[in-house]
Amino acid sequence: MNNIWTIAKREYDNYFNSPLAYVVMLAILLPLGIYFTLILLFSSQNALMGGGTAPDTLQINWLFIFLMVFLAPAITMRLISDEARMGTLELMLTAPVKDFEFVAGKWLGAMMFVLTAALVTLIFPIVLNNFVSPGLDWKTVISSYIGLILVASAMLALGVGISAIFSNQFAAFFVTLGLFFFLWFFVNMPAGLIPESSDLLNYLSMSYHFSQNINRGSMTLAGITYYLSLTALGLFIGTTAIEIRRWR
Amino acid sequence: MIKVSGLTKDYGARRAVHNLNFNANKGEIVGFLGPNGAGKTTTMRILTGYMPPSDGEAIVAGYDVVEESLEVRKRVGYLPETVPLYTDMVVFDYLKYMGDLRRLPDVEDRVDEVLDMVGLLDRAQGYIGNLSKGMRQRVGLAQALLHSPEVLILDEPTIGLDPNQVVEVRELIREIGKEKTVLLSTHLLNEAQNLCDRVLIINKGKIVAEDTTENLQARLLGAERVVVKVRGDGDQLADTIKEVKGVRKVETLDDGAVEFEFASGKDLRPEVAKQVIKTGYDLLELRPLGMSLEEIFIELTSNDGKKK
Numbered sequence: 246m247n248n249i250w251t252i253a254k255r256e257y258d259n260y261f262n263s264p265l266a267y268v269v270m271l272a273i274l275l276p277l278g279i280y281f282t283l284i285l286l287f288s289s290q291n292a293l294m295g296g297g298t299a300p301d302t303l304q305i306n307w308l309f310i311f312l313m314v315f316l317a318p319a320i321t322m323r324l325i326s327d328e329a330r331m332g333t334l335e336l337m338l339t340a341p342v343k344d345f346e347f348v349a350g351k352w353l354g355a356m357m358f359v360l361t362a363a364l365v366t367l368i369f370p371i372v373l374n375n376f377v378s379p380g381l382d383w384k385t386v387i388s389s390y391i392g393l394i395l396v397a398s399a400m401l402a403l404g405v406g407i408s409a410i411f412s413n414q415f416a417a418f419f420v421t422l423g424l425f426f427f428l429w430f431f432v433n434m435p436a437g438l439i440p441e442s443s444d445l446l447n448y449l450s451m452s453y454h455f456s457q458n459i460n461r462g463s464m465t466l467a468g469i470t471y472y473l474s475l476t477a478l479g480l481f482i483g484t485t486a487i488e489i490r491r492w493r
Numbered sequence: 494m495i496k497v498s499g500l501t502k503d504y505g506a507r508r509a510v511h512n513l514n515f516n517a518n519k520g521e522i523v524g525f526l527g528p529n530g531a532g533k534t535t536t537m538r539i540l541t542g543y544m545p546p547s548d549g550e551a552i553v554a555g556y557d558v559v560e561e562s563l564e565v566r567k568r569v570g571y572l573p574e575t576v577p578l579y580t581d582m583v584v585f586d587y588l589k590y591m592g593d594l595r596r597l598p599d600v601e602d603r604v605d606e607v608l609d610m611v612g613l614l615d616r617a618q619g620y621i622g623n624l625s626k627g628m629r630q631r632v633g634l635a636q637a638l639l640h641s642p643e644v645l646i647l648d649e650p651t652i653g654l655d656p657n658q659v660v661e662v663r664e665l666i667r668e669i670g671k672e673k674t675v676l677l678s679t680h681l682l683n684e685a686q687n688l689c690d691r692v693l694i695i696n697k698g699k700i701v702a703e704d705t706t707e708n709l710q711a712r713l714l715g716a717e718r719v720v721v722k723v724r725g726d727g728d729q730l731a732d733t734i735k736e737v738k739g740v741r742k743v744e745t746l747d748d749g750a751v752e753f754e755f756a757s758g759k760d761l762r763p764e765v766a767k768q769v770i771k772t773g774y775d776l777l778e779l780r781p782l783g784m785s786l787e788e789i790f791i792e793l794t795s796n797d798g799k800k801k
């Protein structure tokens with residue numbers, strides 16, 4: 246466990262050495278900030294005219310996760326592939342570190358990076374709380390944030406796992422992006438056409454549990470299990486890919 | 494400390510290492526000599542737990558490299574051939590990171606200590622990416638020494654170093670070799686000669702000779718080769734030298750110098766010198782040629798061929 250933390254900490258520090266990390270951070274926070282401002286302006290307009298509903302932060306977290314479909318692959322693409330390319334994987338694989346610890350450390354480092362962004366976005370509900378009366382429904386806000394962490398966890402684990410398969414970070418990026426597109430947009434598309442299988446197809450969708458349940462304040466067991474399973478699957482793929490590299 | 498038996502490694506259909514057997518004991522520096530593609534790096538990668546062998550067994554520091562890989566890795570210091578480093582890290586931070594992964598107590602003091610050992614204390618706060626090749630080599634070496642490992646495995650440790658550093662690094666290895674086990678690979682015969690207690694010569698994945706350096710040389714150098722230079726024509730000089738009894742393989746080189754060979758043991762240099770001067774040449778140079786590893790290899794493999 247110690248090693249996971251050591252690796253995660255280095256990876257986290259390392260993010261702030263690379264311009265890409267700042268671009269990613271900006272690509273998350275800037276749209277969210279603009280969107281938040283628009284929500285505020287729009288609902289205050291409505292309020293002046295004596296109508297409309299009170300704004301909440303659900304839209305913001307939904308946008309965060311939606312952006313992550315595109316940005317998570319960029320956050321994870323080089324994590325292991327680049328070590329393979331540079332040869333530093335040989336250092337890691339001959340250090341007294343278990344393959345799983347190495348992969349999990351990479352994942353945790355990426356999680357800490359995303360959590361940093363998520364922490365910054367806490368400004369939005371806090372500001373909003375002062376504008377609406379009787380204040381925000383904090384239970385929903387917390388559920389929404391837990392959902393955000395769960396989805397990020399699944400995405401980053403899959404990204405790290407795929408990064409372990411490739412020695413080229415762009416290959417890792419596009420395969421990860423492709424997988425997220427599939428799980429986000431396409432997997433439950435036929436649900437409308439084949440109603441018998443719609444439950445299963447919706448269960449497999451990465452967006453469904455978050456946008457339909459968790460983000461709206463209902464922490465479903467199915468949703469939690471789904472994201473945790475994907476996290477485990479990603480870490481498993483990564484560990485196995487490393488083991489296969491050794492045997493080759 | 495290192496016990497290798499029947500070690501075999503296949504990369505797909507290519508057999509890189511074939512049924513290796515050897516030992517290395519505590520307090521011993523063992524050299525791994527061989528041409529490109531002989532299987533030195535492959536063997537070292539197996540011994541450091543980087544990859545498992547296809548067949549056979551290796552015990553390092555008392556543990557099996559496959560079954561107890563983590564225990565082996567705790568006790569081995571390894572300098573990979575390519576000297577992989579995180580170029581975007583500061584030297585000190587990098588070594589501290591590697592030390593943290595090994596759970597070293599007082600990591601920071603230890604990092605300063607090894608940096609001092611490899612003469613890089615003044616670059617501790619610099620980025621690895623800004624270091625010269627030789628300096629990176631030394632950072633790699635510092636990393637291998639960090640945890641005072643029982644077994645040190647160094648893949649071509651002095652390649653790319655300047656002559657002063659070569660001397661210093663060899664001194665360091667020699668010092669460590671007194672108490673620990675060192676296995677190092679090299680292409681340089683003279684490095685093996687003045688550093689190693691024992692040499693394994695490996696070719697095409699097989700050990701073709703194993704002995705102390707002195708013995709190997711005597712065995713391999715059936716003949717000694719000498720180059721002669723005079724003021725004057727090389728072809729005529731060659732004829733003159735051929736008159737001396739016992740000289741063999743007389744060849745004229747492009748620059749007018751002449752090379753010849755005689756069976757080791759009876760030094761014909763005085764006779765040749767006398768003959769050259771008697772004929773009226775001004776003798777400019779008479780110099781023995783050391784045999785390079787490559788030449789020894791050619792010797793060794795062609796001799797093998799004849800015997801079989």
Ligand SMILES: Nc1ncnc2c1ncn2[C@@H]1O[C@H](COP(=O)(O)OP(=O)(O)OP(=O)(O)O)[C@@H](O)[C@H]1O
Pocket residue numbers: 504507508509527528529530531532533534535536574
């Ligand atoms: N990852 C790999 N995949 C396939 N073949 C490999 C791999 N690594 C090494 N080989 C092959 O195995 C053989 C031994 O290579 P190895 O790197 O062990 O030689 P070496 O003795 O270290 O050579 P050098 O002196 O050039 O460093 C070579 O034929 C090489 O092409």
Ligand SMILES: [Mg+2]
Pocket residue numbers: 533534535574648
């Ligand atoms: Mg090699």
